[in-house]
């Protein structure tokens with residue numbers, strides 16, 4: 001990495017980052033589950049977020065997208081606030097986050113990716129439908145355009161969500177376990193699609209489960225377990241030592257302190273006049 | 279019967295007003311209720327429906343008259359207050375949402391009933407028609423009242439039409455709507471307001487007690503018939519209208535009868551019919567599908583047994599007795615008999631003097647079942663590492679389900695194997 005500015009505690013920082021997370025702590029129901037995350041990420045890379053179950057991977061990207069109610073610290077995207085950057089970022093939630101028994105077709109769902117650009121009152125037009133169909137084609141689902149979403153398999157649902165994100169035509173993508181429930185061939189197809197996107201300058205951040213494929217898939221990796229263990233180019237931080245630190249058992253002390261904060265209704269951070277939230 | 283024709287000819291202008299009124303009230307609450315239903319907020323609808331009663335009573339006590347606008351304002355305020363309180367309780371206390379809803383519902387309704395009793399004791403309740411708020415009375419909607427409620431109903435319908443896209447997205451995936459930068463809070467507020475308004479107008483027709491049914495039941499019934507949200511909204515509106523029409527008719531022939539219970543009986547009947555008869559989701563359809571599957575499994579098992587017989591000495595087209603078939607697999611005598619009959623009329627089997635034999639199509643189908651069984655056994659032992667003596671029962675089910683597409687994938691994955699884990703040959707067609 002030529003644009004490494006500094007390395008602090010295994011966290012590689014870059015100048016002119018696409019995403020800057022500054023001292024982010026996220027709590028659910030007063031209990032902090034993610035502590036003091038500080039990171040910067042480079043443009044145009046395929047970035048993996050790795051860590052054990054319950055490490056806070058989903059929480060991190062949700063918090064960046066403004067979906068968690070209780071966070072302190074701040075986030076900047078494209079050197080802008082979240083609100084200003086909304087039109088340029090896209091989020092692929094975990095498949096289980098919605099009820100698929102909803103009266104909608106595949107195309108209906110993909111078109112939802114256009115709603116942000118459409119604005120209130122306006123219905124999708126031909127151009128939007130073309131973009132949606134194009135996105136479906138990219139994930140190999142064009143034949144399912146009219147299919148009811150309740151009739152899709154898990155892997156197909158995942159691809160529909162991916163197509164919905166593509167239809168947003170964003171510059172920065174956050175994907176929460178896009179390979180969950182997807183067969184090997186589809187996983188390959190998706191990863192080469194993501195590669196293509198990053199070759200075009202888009203930044204793609206992916207929560208990933210399978211350690212085997214990390215070095216093969218990603219340029220940059222974020223190791224997470226309730227706090228940031230490391231962030232940097234794969235070849236620098238995807239090391240046995242750091243992985244052991246990430247996966248080496250639950251941080252019971254940290255978790256117990258979190259419980260204490262909740263039980264005592266303690267503020268997890270004292271409010272300072274200049275502290276901004278999420 | 280005379281009254282029936284008189285009513286449904288709509289020649290009397292009074293009848294026309296009542297009909298138009300009931301149709302607007304019931305269809306608009308059904309349309310708004312579709313989103314309440316899809317957002318899984320049925321209980322919230324129930325709470326609002328009950329919480330408007332104290333508002334109605336209070337406005338009456340304070341103003342001393344039954345002016346629709348004042349009553350609506352009162353109903354709107356307490357309806358809203360109940361929702362705000364539910365939110366606050368859920369957010370600030372350890373109580374779960376359903377507990378908070380139950381709490382608010384009963385407290386508000388209790389206060390409402392208490393106020394109603396006071397009004398009734400004062401002696402002018404029936405004369406003002408306030409008690410109609412409990413069970414509804416479509417026929418009491420005349421003149422200015424009708425205009426007010428009709429206007430609100432139209433506002434509801436137009437709002438849903440304008441915000442259709444946003445309301446749908448919020449019902450399906452609210453978090454995604456947030457990430458798009460849509461004004462999610464404002465749209466939530468809009469839906470809440472629409473729900474409260476729908477309740478306020480709906481209680482004119484069905485009354486406070488049964489209003490929740492009016493909000494949710496048309497949508498629940500409609501959901502059985504369609505997978506398209508636009509169609510669903512139309513159906514909900516139509517189902518709502520049908521019940522509204524019935525209510526208006528009852529109101530006409532029996533002026534002393536409350537309309538609410540009748541409307542709800544009709545909409546519930548529609549819901550029950552949908553529950554049983556709707557294609558795809560209805561019970562009857564499911565039972566039929568299960569029967570069909572059972573028959574299919576039975577028939578394929580017969581073909582499989584004949585194929586197994588044929589494998590011994592490669593004599594696939596031999597004539598077989600019932601005993602021979604039964605020696606390969608235990609069938610219920612009745613199921614075997616009807617299965618054989620079906621297979622003959624479908625052209626898979628021939629019967630000569632009580633002996634059964636394959637046609638070409640029959641052999642092909644039997645062979646495919648056997649092949650799928652053996653492929654699946656192999657898949658289980660190779661990919662799931664299940665012991666060979668444990669795989670038979672699973673394969674016995676899966677062989678009937680696998681589609682040609684999955685069959686092809688399985689063949690490719692296993693690289694066209696020759697034998698299964700028990701060294702039986704896997705036959706290719």
Ligand SMILES: Nc1ncnc2c1ncn2[C@@H]1O[C@H](COP(=O)(O)OP(=O)(O)O)[C@@H](O)[C@H]1O
Pocket residue numbers: 028029033051052053054055056057058059060
């Ligand atoms: N909505 C929620 N309310 C309360 N706790 C939550 C919620 N979502 C996640 N958590 C908790 O936060 C921690 C991190 O969860 P998550 O970000 O989903 O982990 P990961 O995605 O890495 O598996 C877990 O301990 C989980 O139980």
Ligand SMILES: [Mg+2]
Pocket residue numbers: 057058059094
């Ligand atoms: Mg997760």
